[in-house]
Amino acid sequence: MKTEFNDKQIQILEVAQTLFAEKGFDGTSIRDISKIAKINIAMVSYYFGSKERLLESLVLFKTSGLKEQLVNLIEENLEPIEKINKLIDLYINRINCNRGIYRILHFEISSKKHVLDLDSFSELKKGNLKSLEHIIQEGQSKGVFRKDIVIPLITPTILGTFFHFQMNKPFFEEILNLKTESQYNNYIKNDLTKHIQQTIKALLIYEN
Amino acid sequence: MKTEFNDKQIQILEVAQTLFAEKGFDGTSIRDISKIAKINIAMVSYYFGSKERLLESLVLFKTSGLKEQLVNLIEENLEPIEKINKLIDLYINRINCNRGIYRILHFEISSKKHVLDLDSFSELKKGNLKSLEHIIQEGQSKGVFRKDIVIPLITPTILGTFFHFQMNKPFFEEILNLKTESQYNNYIKNDLTKHIQQTIKALLIYEN
Amino acid sequence: MKTEFNDKQIQILEVAQTLFAEKGFDGTSIRDISKIAKINIAMVSYYFGSKERLLESLVLFKTSGLKEQLVNLIEENLEPIEKINKLIDLYINRINCNRGIYRILHFEISSKKHVLDLDSFSELKKGNLKSLEHIIQEGQSKGVFRKDIVIPLITPTILGTFFHFQMNKPFFEEILNLKTESQYNNYIKNDLTKHIQQTIKALLIYEN
Amino acid sequence: MKTEFNDKQIQILEVAQTLFAEKGFDGTSIRDISKIAKINIAMVSYYFGSKERLLESLVLFKTSGLKEQLVNLIEENLEPIEKINKLIDLYINRINCNRGIYRILHFEISSKKHVLDLDSFSELKKGNLKSLEHIIQEGQSKGVFRKDIVIPLITPTILGTFFHFQMNKPFFEEILNLKTESQYNNYIKNDLTKHIQQTIKALLIYEN
DNA sequence: AATGAATGAGTGTTCATTCAT
DNA sequence: CATGAATGAACACTCATTCAT
Helix, strand or coil: CCCCCCHHHHHHHHHHHHHHHHHCCCCCCHHHHHHHCCCCHHHHHHHHCCHHHHHHHHHHHHHCCHHHHHHHHHHCCCCHHHHHHHHHHHHHHHHHHCHHHHHHHHHCCHHHCCCCCCHHHHHHHHHHHHHHHHHHHHHHHCCCCCCCCCHHHHHHHHHHHHHHHHHCHHHHHHHCCCCCHHHHHHHHHHHHHHHHHHHHHHHHHCCC | CCCCCCHHHHHHHHHHHHHHHHHCCCCCCHHHHHHHCCCCCHHHHHHHCCHHHHHHHHHHHHHCCHHHHHHHHHHCCCCHHHHHHHHHHHHHHHHHHCHHHHHHHHHCHHHHCCCCCCHHHHHHHHHHHHHHHHHHHHHHHCCCCCCCCCHHHHHHHHHHHHHHHHHCHHHHHHHCCCCCHHHHHHHHHHHHHHHHHHHHHHHHHCCC | CCCCCCHHHHHHHHHHHHHHHHHCCCCCCHHHHHHHCCCCHHHHHHHHCCHHHHHHHHHHHHHCCHHHHHHHHHHCCCCHHHHHHHHHHHHHHHHHHCHHHHHHHHHCHHHHCCCCCCHHHHHHHHHHHHHHHHHHHHHHHCCCCCCCCCHHHHHHHHHHHHHHHHHCHHHHHHHCCCCCHHHHHHHHHHHHHHHHHHHHHHHHHCCC | CCCCCCHHHHHHHHHHHHHHHHHCCCCCCHHHHHHHCCCCHHHHHHHHCCHHHHHHHHHHHHHCCHHHHHHHHHHCCCCHHHHHHHHHHHHHHHHHHCHHHHHHHHHCHHHHCCCCCCHHHHHHHHHHHHHHHHHHHHHHHCCCCCCCCCHHHHHHHHHHHHHHHHHCHHHHHHHCCCCCHHHHHHHHHHHHHHHHHHHHHHHHHCCC
């Protein structure tokens, strides 16, 4: 599958991301997409082949570059815990910018996995896990992280906390008294991120 | 909205839960439900009014009793950390048994909130939060929990970790080498639950 | 598959036959059918499941009864050659009344055979062949028909001649100077039928 | 309409013939043709004007030369019945090599007659008929053929028998136990051709 | 001379819902 | 009280064709 898209394709992908985020994959029709993107209905099939292949392209489009960012992070000259914190920052930032696609990737895909060719996404997840593993093992060999950590369960805690917060946006807006969109986004950037960082740090360092 | 359902309604609700879990709300048609539940297509609209109101009923039906369980937990004679552990156990157990509905509640509902009357669910979440608050404050006054905890963010970490694991089932089955359904379920009951408990304990107790 | 149809289904089947005859199976849309039959577009799928299953139903509907007619013919007290002539009459008459379906059966189905469940039609053809066989063997044992006849090739000559005439209707209207529909139909009933009867008789009796 | 085609046009025509034979005119899309012929989608419209005009060109392309063959046949020094037999051979051979186009010409064209400019094809048929007429009249004047023959109905019997056999290929493969393609083709070349020749001979000679 | 991009109209089918019985 | 029949709207997708280059 090609990974480069022209302007019109990108336009479609952006609209698709927004709508998928708002209404889910099944809840979004290509009519919706074409109407908002102001393109002909046939364009989606024409450019991407089908609605499902549009999703695949969207995944490819929006996840490109993450791997490089992680590799760069690993090679930075930072303490392990600082790398972890930066990685959490990176994750939340990226996902926050690409809400639609990540929501779909993590929560809609299980049922469609037989249909979608998402090996590339699986590879991405494995790569991410490897990066995390690398950082944690570095911390362990430096004697600052506990030895008995189940590394694959770290990511669910990082991303799961964030997603759960996002998915229950109206609820948290109410009980945390976040009245504007910017207050909400600031809360994510500051308080929620800090909470996740604190949680992971405690888990990595605290001796039960 | 009434909270009692007859046998046929319950039958529909159970099938709906299963299918919603498998294919999502939009991905499930009334036809699917009526075929598997072996009832007439018109029954869903007849009994519940519409597909969306069916979902509301499902929420009501499946979340009833949780509040009582939490209140009972609070009143047990246990150490705060033991209460937290038990609460995590309780959550994961319940959600694991009612996968469909919880998945929908947490990840599909935001987009439908304008349509669904989910005040009752919001109330439930607030009640849950209150129970958690109660336990944590008990631990704080006993001097075993840190004072600077943002309590509303504890639930996202507990549930988010679990959901993220669930939603990426195929991925974790592969990298954790869980070959059978029972191995997978055992991993949740033992390892994943322990991971979450450990995480929350570290967060509550560890002084940064 | 059920073989009884209600009024509306029959109405659809009749319209389908006409349109299939005029424009072929692929050339006819269910929109065309529904418009002319003055029914909702969804009715076709609703009643028959799909366009292809509509064709199957049409085959079933229009071929029913033929077998009985042939069996009755066999048992009549007639000379073999008279039975053959009557059988040709019967064929041409039936097919002429159900042009659409027979045309499709003989000329469109080969490419669709993997899709259509037409065992029943194949059975019909075998039954017809058996009836023909029976009559010819009777004639052979009476000493009036030749012994070296390849019976399965008789039907292609009977039906093929008729179909070829039909399919080239405009051509034959021109060269035979058949100006009205009734002239054309009369030509089939009299001259063409006689030609086919004469041909088959010559083939069955004439010693090379 | 021009009757000469360049290499690319011929390539398209060959592919079109194959696909029309397999799936019918309506069942074949320009996309199918262009994909298999490995040419641009727009080429068909560009070279031939439209899909229907492509069919017209195909007819022209594939029927050219037949007339000459027939004229040559007439002028050969053969007995009338031998000419008839040779003509049947010629027909079946040609048609067998150009199955697609003849099938369409005889069975799909009636419905499209308002659209297709097939005067040229009609001329061809008239020419063929004239050749047949010539041979038969020769036989009649030699006293070997009956005088009361309806000549225009001879062709339907020759071609119709063959087409009907072809169109019901799976059926005849089964009941005649023709297991391979070559067995099937041999049956046509030998048995079916002989059957048709015998039939026409009987018709032409046998006095009722 | 040839083609990639683009399109409006059309395809068969499924949807949640309504309604007469 | 319950349901089979029916429907209009929407679905994803394919069609033959056009047009700027």
